[in-house]
Amino acid sequence: MLAIDQGTTNTKAMLVDAASGLVVAQASAPTSIGFPAPGWVEQDAECLWTASLAAIDACLAQQPDAEVLGIGVSNQRETVVCWSRSEGRPLGPALGWQDARTAAWCADLAQRQPTAARTVRDRTGLSLDPMFSAPKFRNLIDAAVAGGADPSDVAVGTVDSWLVWRLTGQHVTEPGNASRTLLLDLASLTWHDELLTLFGIDASHLPELRPSDATFGVTSTLHGRLAGGVPVLAVLADSHAALYHHGCTTPGTGKATYGTGTSVMSPTSDPEPGPHGIATTVAWHVGGRATYAREGNIVASGSALDWMAATLGVPEGTAGGAHLTALAAEVPDSGGVSFVPAFSGLGAPYWDRSAVGVLVGVSGGTTRGHLARAALDAVAHQVADVVEAMESDGSARIETLHADGGATASQLLMQVQADLLARPLEVASSPAASALGAARLAAEQLGVATPPAEPGRRVTPHCTDSPQSRAARLAWGQAIARSRGMTVSQTDSTSSDETIERNDP
Template sequence: MDAVLSVDQGTTNTKALLVDAGGTVLARGSAPVGVAFPRPGWVEQDAADIWRSVELAVRDCLAAAAGVTPAAVAVSNQRESVVAWDRGTGRPIGPVLGWQDARAADRCDELARAGLGGAVRRRTGLPLDPMFSAPKMAWLLGAAGPGGAGVALGTVDAWLVWRLTGGAVFACEAGNASRTLLFDLATLDWHDELLDAFGVPRAVLPEVRASDAGFGVTADLGFLPPALPVAAVLADSHAALYQHGCRLPGSGKSTYGTGSSVMAPVARLDDPPAGVATTLAWLTGRPTYAREGNIIASGAALAWMARTLDLPDATHLDKAAEAVDDTGGVHFVPAFSGLGAPYWDRSATGLLTGVTGGTERAHLALAALESVAHQVADVVEAIEASPGAAIEVLHADGAATASRRLMRIQADLLGRPVRVTDLPDASALGAATLARQALGLTASPVPAGSPGVEAAPAAAGTLVEPALAAGVRAARRAAWSGAVARSRVRTPLAESPGTGR
């Protein structure tokens, strides 16, 4: 059977799916991944723990597969997080610096004051922000010692490829590379001036490969058959975009994970509007670019509120919010480590505003759900600031889409339909789809003029239509904007060490 084993390595868990040639999931496995917050603004993981989670998830998946052996492996992964390891031993050097980590905010400030921000944005499509990989790479190199001799440095996909191939392949996928602040979107390679500016030698970085170029074959790992081709790699948000069939301008998606990524393809590489980035969605026969805005805390905001309200988990927020139709004027801005797109303000601080003596648990639960939908609406509006970038229907995936209340709120605040996928694990499925296409294990045609890109699947899922009057929508959006403005007022607390800029 021509099945693909797709490994989706995320911030808080790793999933493994065995997907047949028709896209049907034959088996699943998963394992948690720890996240540590040793200081305000610092977010760390353990590279060995990440690899153990891959092994556990794959073992569980293949054990449930009733003897089906995969023909290939695909990978999707959390982005911007950085791993350093010893080339000789393969042992991790220091912690994984997570994508939420803001410890390099001061360094980004220094580079911005030196006038580098404009050059970074022109070359990479990204704002100069500590969420992206380069300043984290520089920090890890500094911690590794003089010169970084013998150090391998990469995004999570490079670490997984290294381990899957037994150290035979040191390569990262181009879409992941585009999230580092070191990758030139026009030349599709590391840029020497940016490498020098951030202090990251080319010698420590992996080779950049196209998304479907092949990443070697599996080593004899004990939990996975050897000599399986690692056929395709995609960053998780990009893989979800691929799975939704968003290939052309006018389409777009939002992934509701620990954070959120709102992404929409664009016709050509040009300057993005303020507040959002241009990224390389995937590189196959030719590059596909997209506009994107990254939200730092969405699922994390729901989890925080659930803990605060002493609920078992975020899935109980819908029930907790049932008693009210509105938040009673309460707004929750989850700027735990500042705000991402479209503000890119690491000095912003989290706040609850509008709380009165009449505020109840239900108001707080609903305010958390609304905080996620408002942040996504902020990014969609920023993406649409450039001509021809309207998103007619927003495709939605990720764990939080299980909240029917959240999806209704999202459609209302956007004033347009939201199509909620009826298939979980969009990122893993997207990577599997590309792997099948790369190996010729699918009958789906390739559109003319789009070499290496499989035809978009028919849209699937539940369509949620907006029901909020335009005037009410405008008032709610304006009130949210006021709350965000208050979170961005600089205070002595916001200037304290470790909280960002």
């Protein structure tokens, strides 16, 4: 199986032996990100495609005699592309999932139509937030038509549909990705007319919906060994593919993917809306049945570590994450410093785009090590916020949290995470869980029974209820309140839960 995992900062390609599940070749190619204005995050859609080609070529070159039986695709979510059907070229930049340029548009919609946020929540399980795709679809369609494009020639889609279009010429998507657009009705798994009208989007611009394990066409545009019609057998959004790889299929199981942002996801038995600030989404549609999940999306985690590493100065030739962990290991804790990386506001469970990034508790004795530790702590606290919100209605507790993604290489971060959650982590043996999940589903499409994921390293909390963890959580809640423009005294006991209540969208 050839797995293509198109992420925010790079595209990976993997050749995975279908029977054993072992990776026999892999390669990656970087993708650039632009920040042309505050809150704006753009990528070049054509570069997303050429990076995919580069990664595929480099991967296949390592195993020139391997027979590619099928392709599985996983992709960054909510990022949107607009292109010309007739010419196949992008009609504007790809608007990244972190992009918040439509925040004012969403706020205006909520003000003009007071029931809009509730309609969106009830139908889609999501908040009316610029992270999700529909407002960005509208932005790109309007810009393309204003630029002279024939409306009948305009196609939009999430990154999976863009890649499949370039691979096979078919304009299609699957329910997991579609459930992140604010346009999919969770119950019927169809584009919903009321939502299309709400966002002013004609269904003719959107891709056809197919199950996650459908055949998405055969390759028609690639050269070499893939030119002869290799089928695209599976498509999964990246976070969903990681959940699939871990084998988390029932309530009480869950995972956190530590990427540019972090997705915390746990299966649920039905598409009913979850607790405040937590999304309900389609995990996948496989074997004729939809599996749903609760999820919290953190906007800045890996990007927060990258920012702090760059701010503190990364020595030439040194990996930023490793350098940051080494600095953080020099101190026992953050020395009272809290860092809230609200670069474009806060995602789950707050959904407050007016929040700003803050450093709290800096003193004359603050060192680079304290700042580095505060950055690691910020990632772990955000995940803890989401897990607490996800479990707040008592429907299910995640007994062991699976962890994957690049930041899991930091053993210090994983230990802090286990301590704050007061439960063990199962850290994946490979950080590339998304690609492996897509490869697994593609293999199953061919009737190949794939083995379960290899067990990773287990990280157990040092203490399940320590005064230090409680104090750290309290300080974090106060920093979140400051980030959101709330007055907090030194003796204020405002918890993160109370902060959530005071900003119900």
